[in-house]
Amino acid sequence: MPEAPGTSKVTSKSSTLLANLLKARFPYLYIQTWEEDRVTSVIRSIAQDVALIKTPREVLIWRMTTGIIDASGNSRGDTRQPLKALEFIEKYDSPCIVVMQDFHIYFGGQGRAPDYQVIRKLRDMLIRIKQNPSPINIIFTSPFLILPEELQKDITIVDFELPSFNEIKAVLDEMIAVNEQRGRIQIVVTPEERERIAKAALGLTLSEAENAFARAMVEDGYLDIRDVEVILEEKEQIIKKTGILEFIRSELKMEDVGGLENLKRWLTKRNRSWLESASKYGLPAPKGVLITGVPGCGKSLISKSISSMWQLPLLRLDIGKIFSGLIGSSEENMRKAIKTAEAISPCILWIDEIEKGFSATSSSGDSGTSARVFAQFLTWMQEKTSQVFVVATANNIAGLPPELMRKGRFDEIFFVDLPTKRERKEILRLHMSKRLKHPEVIGDFQLTDEVLEDLAVTCEGFVGAEIEQLVIDALFEAYAEDRSILLEDFRRAIVNTVPLSVTQAEQIRAIREWANVRAVTATPKEDLEDYVKEETVLDGGNPAPGSQDQGADDIRFKRGGRTIDF
Known part of the structure; x- marks a missing residue:
């Protein structure tokens, strides 16, 4: 069996800092950690390493259940009571480090009143410990950081990193x-x-x-x-x-996302970038990507599929949970969310519809809380060195603060437009293949390239979500009549759908104009060229002005985003 978790060598930055503090004879140190055994082992390693600390020291452990015990487990008198334990330490005349486990219960907090006698005793001991010819250090370890105000100037907090x-x-x-x-x-x-x-x-x-x-x-x-x-x-x-972050378990794969090949290539090139092999090329961990564009075109879908491609945990940050009614708690919630994400890195942090959480940062209606939380998030995005890949999606471009899109926050900004004909064919193929499995439902229907071509042309201007829904609507037609599916069912579903490209034509034009200079198209250049060559909508005729088809035709040729291939 492997050694106990506490047998790690003293190599981390926090361990080196701890050694220096002990050598400098800091009397009281405080380590917030859940890993008692690992901390104790590191302390023992330091205490006997003359290269780190000149005078070797004995390590004693205090618990309320055992009192003070030595490395062999032998008790050092009746020291279960905190005052008796402190008196024992005060009179000890040999170099030692005393680890006080869960001593925070005497400091108050969490609904408990502080033990003022214990606090007073620690203050009384301070000078004597410093003047003792033999170096003595007291280290408090606890899962919680609780310090009484009386001791805040006397106790030094030491961050103890998670295992490297x-x-x-x-x-x-x-x-x-x-x-x-x-x-x-x-x-x-x-x-x-x-x-x-x-x-x-x-x-x-x-x-x-x-x-x-x-x-x-x-x-x-x-x-x-x-x-x-x-x-x-x-x-x-x-x-x-944590109660703030949500762990997303997604079975989606990149193969389940139709189109967006440019974005897929960009993500594929950054796969395994958190491994040691990437350091040979001097590559930093990628910061993140902002995916914006037309609603229903697969932004959330591809965000979820990154997790399976990279085999990293996917965390969803709900900005609404960050803000709460207590003053100062929103900032603390953001710090907690960031700290948790960094603790389990490498990971993917997904912020869906980020504009809804940070759109009101210039408003003073919340006494500046939104602005402070937003600034905290921006600073972390700019300066983070942890392997947390941020994926942010947005529908409303106008709601995004300009600071969020400055270079250095995200590695790239991608624009997801209405799917091209080639992309519509792929989306149709995915959804029809996924649902058409039972022989009685399929009947004589054959999913050929000609059928996909016909439907892809007919559903010009549809977003990915609308294409999925038309497949479902067609199957409901067949189910209602208890028969196999027909090509006519899909055509009827298309005719009965008014796409977003018609109902939100003005908004899509505005989004595209914004993306032309600020974002890279998620669709590859070859698909865009194929799209521009299309001459008509639906049956080959010119749509009548003001008709349903006119809206799709108006916005078809001015697609958004810079055409850069990855």
């Missing part, structure tokens, strides 16, 4: 080595896949990562790249506890 990639990979490598010796679990992973599995566990504690690896091995007796899903399920527990 190297620490998690070391646990995985050791578990694989042990299981290979025993021969119980079949290991079917390449070095790169092993790296991806370890990367997927970032954000977990070592204990959580070890449990996830063990579960992945024993569920089917194999360990392969598909077990990344098991790791993501463990991460889902972290997300559920």
Whole structure:
């Protein structure tokens, strides 16, 4: 079996800082962490490393259940009561580090009143500890950060990082080595896949990562790249506890999205960019992408499919949950959401219809809360170094603050327009293939390229959501009459639909004009050229002015977005 999670070496930045603080004889330190064993092991490593700390020190542990115990588990007197424990430390005459676990309960908070005698005792001890010939440090560890005002100037807070990639990979490598010796679990992973599995566990504690690896091995007796899903399920527990972020489990794949090949190529080139192999090229982790355009054309669909392509967890940030009635809580909610996303990185953070959350940033009706939260988000987007890929979607371009679209926030801005004929054929093929499976429903109907070509021309101006719905409407026609599907059912559904390109023609023109200089088209150049060559709508005749077809014809030739191929 691998070593206990607490046996990690002292290599992280936080461990080096801790060593320097101990060497400088800071009397009181506070570490907020859930990983008691790992913290204790790191402290013990530091205490005996003369290269980090000149004077080796004994490490003692205090718990309210055991009192003060040494490394062998021997009790050091009747020290369960906090005052007696502090008196023992005050009189101790050998170099030592005392780790006080869950001592925060005497500091108040969470509905408890502080123990003022304990607080006073800590203040009384301060000078004596500093003047003691033998170096003595007290380290408080707790899952919660609770400090009484009386001690805020005396206690130094130390950030203790979650396990690094190297620490998690070391646990995985050791578990694989042990299981290979025993021969119980079949290991079917390449070095790169092993790296991806370890990367997927970032954000977990070592204990959580070890449990996830063990579960992945024993569920089917194999360990392969598909077990990344098991790791993501463990991460889902972290997300559920925040109440702000939502863990999205999507079965969608890129193959389920019709068209948008330019955007797909861009995303494909950035796949695996969080792996160590990308560092050879000096590549930073991609920041994110803003996808805007006509409603119903697949923005949310492709956002969900990135998760399966990259095999990364997908988190949805609901801006509405960020804002609440308590003063200052909205800013804290945003900090909490960002911190959680960074903790489980690499991951994808999806913000759907971002303009609805940040459209009122210039308004003073909320005493500037929206502006402060928005500024906090912008600063993080600009300066973040964590591997959190932000996918933001927007329908209403006018509602987007200009600061959001400045270079450096997102890597690229893509515009999703009405689907071209080639894209409509692909969308039709996807939805019809997905639903037409039963032989009695199919009957004599054949899904040929000629049928798709005919329907794609007929549904000129339809968005992807409308194409899906016309397939459903046609099937309802056949179901209502208890017969197999006919081509005429699809044609009738098209005729009975008034598309967005007609009802919102003016809005689409405005969106396209905006995108012509600010965004890159998600549709590749070859599809756009094919689209421009189309001469008519529906049956080949010119639509009558003011007719339903006229709206689609008006907006067809001025498509939005710069034509850059990736």
